[in-house]
Amino acid sequence: KNKGFPHETFAELERGIMERFSRAMEAKGLADDSRFRERFKVFCFQHDLEVLILAAEERLKQYLGVKSFKISWQTPVEEQNHDLPPKRIVERLFESCGKKYKEVRDATSILQEADYQQISDRCPQSFKPYVEFIENL
Numbered sequence: 001k002n003k004g005f006p007h008e009t010f011a012e013l014e015r016g017i018m019e020r021f022s023r024a025m026e027a028k029g030l031a032d033d034s035r036f037r038e039r040f041k042v043f044c045f046q047h048d049l050e051v052l053i054l055a056a057e058e059r060l061k062q063y064l065g066v067k068s069f070k071i072s073w074q075t076p077v078e079e080q081n082h083d084l085p086p087k088r089i090v091e092r093l094f095e096s097c098g099k100k101y102k103e104v105r106d107a108t109s110i111l112q113e114a115d116y117q118q119i120s121d122r123c124p125q126s127f128k129p130y131v132e133f134i135e136n137l
Contacts, residue, residue: 004016005020010044010125010126013042013044014042014044017042018040018042021037021040022037025037041133043126043129043130043133044126045078045126045127047078047080047085047086047087048085048086048087049103049107049111050085050086050087050089050090050103050107051077051078051080051086051123051127052111052114052119052123052127053086053090053107053110053111054073054077054080054086054089054090055077055118055119055122055123055127056110056111056114056115056118056119058118059110059111059113059114059115060090060093060110062113063106063109063110063113064093064094064097064099065097066097069093069096070096071089071092071093071096073086073089075122076122076123076124076125077122077123078123078124078125078126078127079125087103094106116131117131120132
């Protein structure tokens with residue numbers, strides 16, 4: 001939250017990134033070349049990749065070998081509290097199943113078998129626009 005410059009929303013983050021991009025373009029003498037600005041797109045996650053794991057709930061249940069969770073989280077999953085980010089929720093889910101979350105191994109194993117379209121539908125604010133952009137290239 002608020003890394004790089006003050007922001008609370010994606011719109012504020014995007015605006016800040018675009019301002020930095022514009023300053024970098026000016027410093028290189030390219031401020032008047034709109035081709036760069038048209039090709040520069042801002043995509044970001046509101047949290048770590050664990051937000052995608054929470055969106056892949058069925059795959060996560062399968063991976064952990066459970067039918068349901070005792071722990072719940074907000075929907076859409078991108079709107080988690082910064083004081084309890086998705087990474088901490090995923091860690092708690094693993095702990096509730098008697099396992100320790102190893103992010104590199106577990107995230108890869110869960111997400112490589114997950115349905116990206118389902119994740120996209122459950123993450124409409126940040127991930128879905130990115131997926132749509134890639135699909136339309």
